[in-house]
Amino acid sequence: MAGILSRRLDIDALRALTAIEDQGGVTRAAEVLGLSQSAVSHRIRRLEASLGCDLLDRRANAPLFTGAGRDLLARARRILGLHDEAVLSLSKSPLQGRIALGMTEDTTCTDLSRILGRFRRLHPEVSVRTRVGMSLTLQTMLAAGALDAAIVQMFRHDVRPQDLLLFREELHWVKSPDLDLPADRPVPFLSFDENCFYRRWGIDMAQDEGRLFETVFECSSAAGITAAVQAGLGVALLSSRYLKPEMEILTANLPAPPDLAYVVRRAKKPRNPALESLIAQIADEISRSGQLQIPA
Amino acid sequence: MAGILSRRLDIDALRALTAIEDQGGVTRAAEVLGLSQSAVSHRIRRLEASLGCDLLDRRANAPLFTGAGRDLLARARRILGLHDEAVLSLSKSPLQGRIALGMTEDTTCTDLSRILGRFRRLHPEVSVRTRVGMSLTLQTMLAAGALDAAIVQMFRHDVRPQDLLLFREELHWVKSPDLDLPADRPVPFLSFDENCFYRRWGIDMAQDEGRLFETVFECSSAAGITAAVQAGLGVALLSSRYLKPEMEILTANLPAPPDLAYVVRRAKKPRNPALESLIAQIADEISRSGQLQIPA
DNA sequence: GGCCGCACATGACAAATTTCGATGCAACCA
DNA sequence: TGGTTGCATCGAAATTTGTCATGTGCGGCC
Numbered sequence: 001m002a003g004i005l006s007r008r009l010d011i012d013a014l015r016a017l018t019a020i021e022d023q024g025g026v027t028r029a030a031e032v033l034g035l036s037q038s039a040v041s042h043r044i045r046r047l048e049a050s051l052g053c054d055l056l057d058r059r060a061n062a063p064l065f066t067g068a069g070r071d072l073l074a075r076a077r078r079i080l081g082l083h084d085e086a087v088l089s090l091s092k093s094p095l096q097g098r099i100a101l102g103m104t105e106d107t108t109c110t111d112l113s114r115i116l117g118r119f120r121r122l123h124p125e126v127s128v129r130t131r132v133g134m135s136l137t138l139q140t141m142l143a144a145g146a147l148d149a150a151i152v153q154m155f156r157h158d159v160r161p162q163d164l165l166l167f168r169e170e171l172h173w174v175k176s177p178d179l180d181l182p183a184d185r186p187v188p189f190l191s192f193d194e195n196c197f198y199r200r201w202g203i204d205m206a207q208d209e210g211r212l213f214e215t216v217f218e219c220s221s222a223a224g225i226t227a228a229v230q231a232g233l234g235v236a237l238l239s240s241r242y243l244k245p246e247m248e249i250l251t252a253n254l255p256a257p258p259d260l261a262y263v264v265r266r267a268k269k270p271r272n273p274a275l276e277s278l279i280a281q282i283a284d285e286i287s288r289s290g291q292l293q294i295p296a
Numbered sequence: 297m298a299g300i301l302s303r304r305l306d307i308d309a310l311r312a313l314t315a316i317e318d319q320g321g322v323t324r325a326a327e328v329l330g331l332s333q334s335a336v337s338h339r340i341r342r343l344e345a346s347l348g349c350d351l352l353d354r355r356a357n358a359p360l361f362t363g364a365g366r367d368l369l370a371r372a373r374r375i376l377g378l379h380d381e382a383v384l385s386l387s388k389s390p391l392q393g394r395i396a397l398g399m400t401e402d403t404t405c406t407d408l409s410r411i412l413g414r415f416r417r418l419h420p421e422v423s424v425r426t427r428v429g430m431s432l433t434l435q436t437m438l439a440a441g442a443l444d445a446a447i448v449q450m451f452r453h454d455v456r457p458q459d460l461l462l463f464r465e466e467l468h469w470v471k472s473p474d475l476d477l478p479a480d481r482p483v484p485f486l487s488f489d490e491n492c493f494y495r496r497w498g499i500d501m502a503q504d505e506g507r508l509f510e511t512v513f514e515c516s517s518a519a520g521i522t523a524a525v526q527a528g529l530g531v532a533l534l535s536s537r538y539l540k541p542e543m544e545i546l547t548a549n550l551p552a553p554p555d556l557a558y559v560v561r562r563a564k565k566p567r568n569p570a571l572e573s574l575i576a577q578i579a580d581e582i583s584r585s586g587q588l589q590i591p592a
Numbered sequence: 593g594g595c596c597g598c599a600c601a602t603g604a605c606a607a608a609t610t611t612c613g614a615t616g617c618a619a620c621c622a
Numbered sequence: 623t624g625g626t627t628g629c630a631t632c633g634a635a636a637t638t639t640g641t642c643a644t645g646t647g648c649g650g651c652c
Contacts, residue, residue, distance in 0.1 A: 086372070
């Protein structure tokens with residue numbers, strides 16, 4: 001067993017492995033990688049062969065990865081992180097300046113933080129100031145020139161061509177199965193706070209349909225709303241990624257909710273090379289994985 | 297310029313890059329990599345093409361690497377470190393036990409420390425106890441069963457088949473050009489301390505040739521000896537890697553010094569799987585680079 | 593200056609690897 | 623039970639990678 005270290009991991013194979021985890025399957029991973037399913041399947045097989053151990057658990061109803069697979073996954077992400085940073089550092093031009101960036105609380109725990117961290121390391125001469133707030137607030141600041149760019153949620157039909165689409169979301173009316181909605185009573189509404197931009201939409205639209213709404217709960221965090229829904233407190237407008245299996249999706253008697261999107265929107269300002277570079281990096285990550293990963 | 301991150305660095309290409317630095321040239325790097333010179337040249341060219349920037353400085357009399365090349369080199373070493381650790385972690389069997397390892401002070405600042413560190417991370421259940429000492433002392437401890445293995449220097453003709461050869465060295469008689477050696481006076485000898493195993497050889501052999509030796513300086517560190525040589529204090533037996541350009545190598549009137557080698561020698565003990573795994577990792581690194589890197 | 597030798601680059605071609613599309617196979621769902 | 627989904631596998635095609643032979647530039651040496 002001479003020369004374990006002569007074995008080599010292919011960067012693209014590691015990328016495939018992480019894509020499989022992110023997308024939850026080989027077929028979907030192949031899509032975002034821009035490859036055929038068989039190519040990805042083969043790649044993993046080769047990786048396994050070169051390591052001499054299984055990475056995917058191919059038995060029915062088994063978790064995707066074997067223990068070795070999970071171990072490698074963690075290491076692969078670190079390797080890929082270093083790798084990407086190396087690639088970027090070689091194609092970087094020395095940037096300097098300031099970036100005032102806004103983002104919603106939702107997105108702080110996504111890939112964006114990673115990209116932002118890497119950007120700071122690569123461009124220490126650029127000062128990045130990040131401001132977290134609600135989408136509406138951020139858009140106001142953007143318009144007032146207080147931000148150079150912001151990551152905000154909006155109706156999908158409001159997205160402009162120059163916006164960078166991060167990912168799409170669908171809104172649903174949800175309630176607990178335990179909750180009855182008598183037709184002659186106002187609908188108890190669980191809402192994000194005053195500045196939530198689709199709260200207004202919900203109330204207006206529902207009233208057009210002839211239902212009366214009563215806001216019975218207000219909370220700025222999604223966690224609070226989901227808890228209230230599950231407790232049977234009322235009806236809420238929730239985006240798909242916050243849905244739980246126990247929730248009941250309502251379609252009857254309520255208008256179909258509009259689609260949403262998260263985008264990066266720039267301020268109408270003279271061009272800022274540092275900002276453009278940061279946005280290009282975000283776009284790069286998206287083109288690699290189809291959309292940014294949002295942890296459940 | 298869409299998709300900078302779609303660029304990818306090949307692990308083998310990074311390996312080639314570091315080999316070029318270690319070996320100080322493409323041709324030599326090709327040798328240790330087991331490839332033809334043109335293959336390595338091609339590889340670097342492909343790497344450059346995929347990155348869109350030069351890595352090697354091909355002008356005459358220029359340092360090997362461009363700025364970008366040096367930047368990538370540093371990153372490459374980190375990536376390769378993670379990579380190798382990942383490979384090893386997947387092929388490891390859970391080891392436990394104790395290893396008592398001896399090494400000389402010389403070798404503490406080589407690749408061995410890196411391998412040792414990685415081994416500890418990979419096998420936290422193995423307790424590695426390292427003891428630094430002179431080669432003779434370590435061999436005595438080895439014989440007495442106080443060590444499981446030791447990295448020691450010895451005459452090359454004393455190397456046994458079961459030893460793992462780390463690298464070879466040549467000894468030379470050296471002195472400062474300023475120092476005269478009148479034939480009728482004893483030769484002033486600069487020596488490592490009492491336990492240096494070739495000090496005895498030097499004195500005996502030289503006396504056989506009819507020269508009288510007088511030890512005028514004794515010091516356990518190579519740095520001390522080289523300083524004394526350069527100061528013109530006397531003659532010393534130095535291994536090639538401590539030679540300085542200002543030193544004069546003596547051949548006349550002195551016996552040709554024996555060749556030396558650094559090896560890993562095991563104790564005559566029952567097999568210890570943890571120890572064998574560690575030694576296998578060292579052997580792996582050697583087979584990759586021809587010999588361990590010894591910083592000048 | 594002209595003639596080596598050395599180190600690296602380059603081009604053509606051969607070998608190996610990687611991909612794709614088609615097809616097979618098993619599990620799951622209605 | 624027939625449709626669907628997700629992955630493995632197979633042969634052919636495409637791409638990548640390596641080797642051999644040869645070219646180029648530089649420096650040392652009569």
